[in-house]
Amino acid sequence: MKIRGIALWRAILLTVLVAAIAAGTWLWFDWARFAGTPLAIPAAGQSIDVARGASFKDIVHDLRARKVTHASPLYWRVLAMEMRASGRLHAGEYALRPGMTPRNLIADMAAGKVMQRHFTIVDGWTVADLRKALAAVDTLTHDTAGEDDAELMKSLGAEGDHPEGRFLPETYAYVKGDKDSSILKRAYAAMKKTLDAAWNSRAPDLPLATPYEALILASIVEKETGRADERPRIAGVFVRRLRLRMLLQTDPTVIYGMGATYAGNIRRSDLTADNPYNTYTRVGLPPTPIALPGRAAIEAALHPADGKELYFVARGDGSHVFSSTLEEHNRAVACYQLKRCQ
Incomplete structure (x- = not known):
């Protein structure tokens, strides 16, 4: 009877061990499938904001709330650990691209590869057109909103200059939250450089x-x-x-x-x-x-x-x-x- 009892326990332990190995194997393959399967992003142009000080739990909660992923937060946590990205995700706005996988998204956040937006100054606009267009961009911080043209030029180091014509029509990249003054400063510098070069070869x-x-x-x-x-x-x-x-x-x-x-x-x-x-x-x-x-x-x-x-x-x-x-x-x-x- 004692031998039969030992044999029974061995059989039970073996069954439990096999079941545990099978469950572990299934979990590993399911996690690997999750890490490499595209997120539910139906169209381009979407993004996710990672606020300064946001926790990894907050980020995953946002993704789940938007139905971009249904995966367990544990899966995301394990993936971040496997990629050695835990605790070093950067704040900012990140593009959610069709075909992007969880691994791609975490890599972007770990590298601080924030989404680039673009603002185009159109040839032939007036300064009034330019300032109106900038004011309508809700992804910029409008630090020049209360400045008149004279104050704006003073902030650019060109006090007393008339602003018309001083900003080069071109497309300027920025990230969400940038100041509109940063675009104006770059456009002003670009015009000065372009005009000086053209004048020297006139x-x-x-x-x-x-x-x-x-x-x-x-x-x-x-x-x-x-x-x-x-x-x-x-x-x-x-x-x-x-x-x-x-x-x-x-x-x-x-x-x-x-x-x-x-x-x-x-x-x-x-x-x-x-x-x-x-x-x-x-x-x-x-x-x-x-x-x-x-x-x-x-x-x-x-x-x-x-x-x-x-x-x-x-x-x-x-x-x-x-x-x-x-x-x-x-x-x-x-x-x-x-x-x-x-």
Whole structure:
């Protein structure tokens, strides 16, 4: 009887051991499946915020609440330990990409690979457009919200400078929570660097005394056309007019000078109402840029096309007709503006 009892206990222990090994094996394979299986992320553009001081439990709770994962917090804890990431996850916003696995996500958090967002300054925007667009970005900290333009320029180390034209249109990367002033500082520095480089390689004998005058001309070119092939030709027209001390007679400067009173139309009275930006009444460049010119407009202003053209008129399709004489120009105006083609 004693031998049978021992045999029975051995059988029970063996069964328990086999069951434990089987359960352990199943758990290991289930954990490995979890670590390498994509999370439930249906589309791009989602993210998770890891607050400063958040615990690993908080992070997993957030993921489970959003139904990104249904796995046990223990699985996540073991994975973090296996990756030696426990206790060194960085705060910040992390992208949740379709196809991303738990292992990928923990690796990003351990490396501090926070999500990069982007803000684009559009060629031809005014400073007012730029500041309005920045104010609408809810992922930025708006530390310039209470500053007027003069205070903004002072904070950039350019006290007394007019802000128009001073920020380079480009796409700037940032992370959630960055200050909007950081984007403005980078755009300001980028414009200064771009303008200085372009000025140093400018064409000879331009009727421009300073880089700032080049910036003013570039802003006019920017507002006159969006066509790459026309920018140097339009710049050439204005450069020749400056040399001859002809009125520039460019509508975008008039519109800028009208400010909030501009309602979509320029009347004859607007063209005769004198102000510093009315290039129909004043010879030379306006006192400041009228917009934020892009790199191409700056290059065009400093490398204008050669020729004899002194006039251009819009066709109505985004392109222009260029003329060398007033007679040719008047015919073009009659045809394309008054619809009296001969």
